[in-house]
Structure formats: structure tokens, C-alpha cells
Amino acid sequence: MEWEKYPEKKAKAHKILTSQTFPPNAEFQMGPIPDTNPVLPGTHWKLWHHALGGELTDVPEDSWKTVLREKHPDMLHLLQFPYNGEPPKRLVTSKDITPNPLHFVRNHGGIPLIEKDKWSLTLDGLVAKPKSYTLDDLMDESKFPRMEKLVTMQCSGTRRIEQIGLYPGQGDEVPQAPWAEGAIGTAKYVGISLKKVIKDCGGLIKGGKHLELYGAETYFKSDEVMNYLVSVPWSKVKANEVILAWEMNGEPLPKIHGYPLRVVVLGYIGARSVKWLYRIKAIQNPSLAPVQSKEYLYFNQQVGKHNQRPTDGIQIQEMPVSSAIMSPWTKQVVIHNGKIRCKGWAYSGGGRWPERVELSADGGFSWYDVPNKNMSKKHKWTWRTWEFDLPCDVEGWVEIVCRCWDNSLNTQPLNIRAAWNWGLHVTSSAHRISVYSINKSRTLTNQRLAKFEHTGTPLAPLTWPEEFQTQSWEEYKKYWEENDPRDVDD
Numbered sequence: 016m017e018w019e020k021y022p023e024k025k026a027k028a029h030k031i032l033t034s035q036t037f038p039p040n041a042e043f044q045m046g047p048i049p050d051t052n053p054v055l056p057g058t059h060w061k062l063w064h065h066a067l068g069g070e071l072t073d074v075p076e077d078s079w080k081t082v083l084r085e086k087h088p089d090m091l092h093l094l095q096f097p098y099n100g101e102p103p104k105r106l107v108t109s110k111d112i113t114p115n116p117l118h119f120v121r122n123h124g125g126i127p128l129i130e131k132d133k134w135s136l137t138l139d140g141l142v143a144k145p146k147s148y149t150l151d152d153l154m155d156e157s158k159f160p161r162m163e164k165l166v167t168m169q170c171s172g173t174r175r176i177e178q179i180g181l182y183p184g185q186g187d188e189v190p191q192a193p194w195a196e197g198a199i200g201t202a203k204y205v206g207i208s209l210k211k212v213i214k215d216c217g218g219l220i221k222g223g224k225h226l227e228l229y230g231a232e233t234y235f236k237s238d239e240v241m242n243y244l245v246s247v248p249w250s251k252v253k254a255n256e257v258i259l260a261w262e263m264n265g266e267p268l269p270k271i272h273g274y275p276l277r278v279v280v281l282g283y284i285g286a287r288s289v290k291w292l293y294r295i296k297a298i299q300n301p302s303l304a305p306v307q308s309k310e311y312l313y314f315n316q317q318v319g320k321h322n323q324r325p326t327d328g329i330q331i332q333e334m335p336v337s338s339a340i341m342s343p344w345t346k347q348v349v350i351h352n353g354k355i356r357c358k359g360w361a362y363s364g365g366g367r368w369p370e371r372v373e374l375s376a377d378g379g380f381s382w383y384d385v386p387n388k389n390m391s392k393k394h395k396w397t398w399r400t401w402e403f404d405l406p407c408d409v410e411g412w413v414e415i416v417c418r419c420w421d422n423s424l425n426t427q428p429l430n431i432r433a434a435w436n437w438g439l440h441v442t443s444s445a446h447r448i449s450v451y452s453i454n455k456s457r458t459l460t461n462q463r464l465a466k467f468e469h470t471g472t473p474l475a476p477l478t479w480p481e482e483f484q485t486q487s488w489e490e491y492k493k494y495w496e497e498n499d500p501r502d503v504d505d
Contacts (some may be wrong), residue, residue, distance in 0.1 A: 016070060016127075016233050017293075018242050028067055028240040037062050044183035048176070048193050053092035055188055060096055063235050064125065071233060074125035081126045085269045087116040093192040097122040097232075098271070101197030104341045108360050108400040111391045112165070113200035115264050120271055121170045121198065123189075123243050123306070124232030127291045131275045136259075140227070140296035143217025150275050153259060158215065159207040162258055167362055167397040168285045170198035171311060171331050174339060174442035181431050184439040185320075190310065191439060196339035196446070199362060201397050204279050206260030209252050209295070222299040224249050226257070228278050228287075229294035236305045244304035245287050247280055256281040256366075259292065281396045282365045283332050286311050301330075314436045323437060334364035335443045336427060338372060338419040345448040348477055350464070353456040354404035355415070359446075361390075362398040363421035369399045371420040376407040376452075378414040379429055379445065410460065413452045418445040451477055 018025055037059060043049060057075075064071040075096045082090075082098050089106065093099045101107075102117040109117075131150055139145035153159060172194040178184065185191055209226065213219065230243035251257055258279040261268055268274040273290030280287040286306065301307055312328025338361035343349050355376065361369035372385040383405060390401040407413060418427045427445045428434060434444040455461050467474055472482045495501070 016231065016242075018233065018240055019229065019244070019294075025240055029238055031066055032063060032235075032238040032240070035066055040186060040188045042186065043193070044179050044186050044191070048179070053095035055094045055192060057094050057096035057188060060124075060189060060235065064233075067240070071125075074233070077128065078122075078126040081128075081270050082120075085116065085271050086120070087114075090117070091195070091197070093194060094189060097124050097189060098126070099189075099192040099194075101194060102200075104196065104344050107197045107199075108341050108358055111201065111400050112264065113202055115202070115266060115269055115272070118200035118202060118263075118272070119168075119170065119198045121172070121285055122232065122271070122290075123230075123286075124234050126271055127231040128270065129231065129275055129291060134275050134293070136276060136292060137294045138212060138216050138297075139294070140298055141220050141223030142213065142297050143220055146216050148212070150261060153207060153212070153276070154261065159211050161205060162208055162255075163203065163205050164258060164279070164281065165201065165203050165394055165397050166258075166279055166281060167199065167201040168279070168288060169334050169337075169362060169364070170194060171284045171286065171334065171440045173198040173337070174446070175439045177431050177442050177444075178435050178439045182435055184435075184437045196341065196360075199360065199398065202264050204258060204260040205262035206258045206276075206279070208255045209257040209259055209278075210255055212259065212295075213252065213297070219249065219297050223297040225298050225301050226252055227296040227298050227302045227304075228289040228292060229296070230289040231291035231293050234306070236309075241304065243289060243306060244302050245289060245307045246298065246302035246304075247283070247287055248301075251280065251283075282334075282367075284311065284334055284364070287332070310438075311440065312438060313440055314438060316435055319437045328438070331440060332364075334362070335441065336361075336363040336367070336369070336419050336421040336425045337443045338362070338369070338417050338427065339446045340374075340415060340417045340448055343415075343448070343450050345450065348451045348453065348475060350453045350455060351407065353406065353408060353454055355407045355450070355452070356402065357405050357415065357417075358400070358402040359417055360398045360400050361417075361419040363419070363423075363425065366395050367421040367423050367425070368393050368395060368397070369419045370422045372399070372401050372403075373418050373420070374403055374405045375416040376405050376409075376413050378447075379416045382418075407452055408454065408456075410452050410454050410457070412449055414447055414449050416445050416447050 061075045090100045101119040136148045175194045225246045227246045234243045278289045309325045311331045340359040342358040373382040385403045390399045420426045
């Protein structure tokens with residue numbers, strides 16, 4: 016739905032929203048995160064759509080139908096509407112290229128259902144010759160050479176659940192969905208360089224330094240209604256690092272991923288890769304739309320609810336180096352022979368790439384680097400998936416830590432506190448999980464596991480006591496007959 020050309024329509028929507036009282040957001044950060052799927056319903060956004068009525072009435076329901084039709088049945092639905100979802104840990108790095116049904120989704124509004132033949136792209140503003148294009152126009156290879164790029168896209172909220180678990184932050188239900196480690200995915204996109212389209216419009220005229228990108232979804236902010244708008248600098252476009260894409264992994268863009276056309280900004284956070292693109296406007300300064308100017312900001316740790324100003328935050332563009340362990344997962348019981356099999360991903364934004372991944376089984380005291388042969392190939396704009404048999408001699412609770420070094424020797428801070436900020440963005444600290452280690456290479460452990468199996472006693476849940484004696488009275492007495500007594504005689 017177009018809002019930006021109709022200020023009177025926006026004013027009417029504002030009047031409707033301010034004339035009603037809506038219930039408060041569901042609070043989860045100061046208590047347990049719901050264990051439902053979907054985790055959060057997006058109540059406010061549903062009510063706002065219903066309050067405005069008309070074509071917006073059915074958007075929440077229609078969007079959810081699209082989710083169920085296009086996404087894998089095992090997706091974790093963090094937010095039902097607008098849809099936010101990630102694959103379960105076991106499937107995040109199951110393939111180096113993420114299948115479309117498993118690619119994470121971070122939507123900011125309902126999913127527009129657009130017919131190709133009724134769609135067009137307008138390019139205007141500070142360009143010499145404003146033009147409008149159909150999809151067939153953009154796909155004309157005689158005018159615009161095709162680009163094919165393997166690109167990792169990451170949400171700045173990846174691993175947010177770790178920050179929430181430490182200290183709560185901004186509690187708006189939509190931007191603060193409790194992402195785990197799956198808000199990242201890699202796909203092969205086909206399209207054209209935005210630079211070529213601007214050239215076809217005669218280039219930028221004096222003052223044109225940024226390109227404002229318009230998405231067709233309806234976005235709400237502070238009782239205002241608008242389209243989803245962000246901008247990217249001309250320098251990024253000029254470097255052929257902004258793609259207008261119509262194909263994802265060999266298929267037309269799924270509706271949930273922006274059909275018929277989306278933007279793919281190489282090396283930037285996913286929030287800049289606008290879906291359902293319908294307009295590009297050349298402007299002089301970065302967009303003043305709230306997603307650009309008031310959101311996706313990285314604040315100092317002492318800036319909070321009572322004192323945050325947008326000008327205090329750093330606009331998040333390129334993601335820093337990060338990594339995560341996908342297997343095993345925290346609180347898991349791991350039975351091994353002195354080595355724990357670990358799998359995960361590593362990524363660095365801005366065209367940098369993971370050069371080294373290191374793992375520790377003792378909380379970060381000693382480190383093992385993952386051999387290059389155990390990592391996926393290097394690409395300028397993508398993650399590297401990895402797997403490694405991590406040496407672990409000890410038993411009981413152990414803390415496994417993962418960190419990455421990129422080609423610029425950037426690495427991750429070692430604790431979550433160093434990354435915490437009020438907006439709960441960019442959890443770039445080393446990823447830590449706690450697992451219960453059972454080392455079968457130890458003779459006694461192997462014997463005990465055999466007894467569990469022989470008696471049919473389940474090992475899980477871990478906190479349940481054993482159903483058989485750990486030692487007979489004969490064994491107990493024999494031990495003390497053969498060894499020093501408990502007490503020492505004077």
C-alpha cells in the first residue's frame with residue numbers, strides 16, 4: 016500500500032490511531048520467554064491493522080498463510096506478525112547455501128501480495144531523467160547486464176536472546192523478538208546493479224549522495240503510518256554493491272522474501288535490503304525515515320530508556336565479525352570419546368571474511384583453531400560454516416566458547432556484557448554454551464554407561480537420580496579395607 020504520496024491518508028490514519036487506546040505490550044524480558052511457537056503474537060500490530068480497516072484488515076491473516084505456505088514446518092516463529100522467524104539450530108548450517116524455506120525472515124510489516132504485471136519501479140529525485148520500469152524492463156539483458164552473487168544476510172538482532180538473558184532492554188514486541196543464532200542465512204541472488212539503473216536515468220544530479228529505498232509494506236511508528244524506507248550511500252551503489260534482485264537460489268523471489276523485486280545490499284545488515292521495492296529516490300542526505308534515523312542504532316551501555324537520543328547512537332550498517340555454535344546446544348548432555356563434535360557458522364560484514372575460527376572447552380583459557388579443510392570456502396560477502404572435533408578430557412559441566420578472526424584481524428569481545436546495549440542489537444561477543452560432558456574414554460565412565468544400558472535406566476533427564484546403586488556395600492567395604500581409612504590415627 017502506498018502511503019508516502021498521500022499525506023492526507025497518513026494524517027487520517029494518525030487520527031484513527033491516536034483516538035483509540037490499545038493494551039500494553041506483552042512483557043517477556045523481565046520474566047520467562049514464552050515457550051510457544053509462535054513465541055510472540057504481535058498483538059499491537061494486528062490491532063493497528065484492524066483499527067485502520069479496509070485493505071489492511073486481512074493483512075495479518077494473509078501474511079500468516081504465506082508463512083505456512085512458504086516456510087519449513089520446523090521454523091521457529093519468534094513473532095507471528097509482522098513475521099519474524101528462524102530455522103532450528105540443527106538446520107541453520109545443514110547446508111552452506113540456505114534453502115529458501117529455511118532462510119530467516121525479518122519483516123517489518125505485512126507481506127504484500129503483488130502481481131508482476133501490475134508492478135513497476137520508479138526511480139526519481141536527484142537524477143537527470145526520472146524513469147519507471149517494469150520487471151521485464153529490468154530483466155532486459157541488452158540494457159542491464161545480469162549479476163549473480165552469493166550473499167550472507169544477517170539481522171542485527173542475531174543472538175539477541177543472550178543479551179535479554181543478561182539484562183533486559185528495549186521491550187517493544189516487534190523490534191525485540193528474542194532471536195537466537197539463526198537470524199542469518201546465505202543465498203544466491205540474481206539481478207542487476209542499481210548503479211546501472213541510475214546510469215540509465217542519466218546519473219545523479221548535483222546534491223545526490225544517497226538512494227532512498229521504498230518498500231510496499233505498511234510500517235507503524237509512534238502512531239504514524241508509513242511505508243518502509245531506508246537509504247544507502249551513493250558510494251555503496253557506485254561500487255556495484257547494491258543489487259536489485261528477482262531470483263533467490265534459482266527460483267523467483269518467494270513472496271515472503273520480497274517478490275517481485277528486492278534490494279540486496281552486500282555486507283550490510285538485512286534491514287537495508289528492502290523487500291517489495293517499488294520506488295528509489297535519489298536524495299542529498301541519509302533518509303529521515305524512522306528505520307534509518309531512530310532505529311537500528313547502537314548505543315553506549317549507559318544510554319537507556321531515560322536518556323537515549325537518536326543522535327547518541329551509531330547507525331548500524333556493516334555487521335562486525337561474529338560466530339555461533341549450532342551443535343551441540345546449551346544444557347545438552349554430550350557423550351563422547353575425548354572429543355566433542357561441534358558445528359557452527361562465522362561471518363564478518365563489509366566484504367570481510369572469516370579467516371580463523373577458534374573453539375575452547377574450558378571457558379576461553381585454551382583455544383583450538385578449526386582446520387581450514389573443516390570450513391566452507393571463502394567468499395567476500397558470505398559466511399563460512401565449520402565443524403570440528405573439540406578436545407575435551409574433563410567431565411561434568413563445561414563451557415564451550417567460539418570466536419572468529421576476520422581477514423582484518425578483527426575478533427569478538429569475550430563476554431556478553433561488552434556487547435550489551437539498550438536496543439539489544441549486534442550481539443557480537445564470543446558465543447558461549449554450557450554442556451554436560453560424559454567422556455567414554457575414561458574406563459570408569461564406560462563401565463557406568465554400560466550399567467545404565469544393561470539396567471535400561473535412561474540417562475535423561477540429567478537431574479533425575481540413578482535408579483540403581485552406584486556401589487554395593489561389598490564394593491564399599493572392600494575399598495576401605497584396601498586403602499587408607501577416612502580418618503587418620505594420631
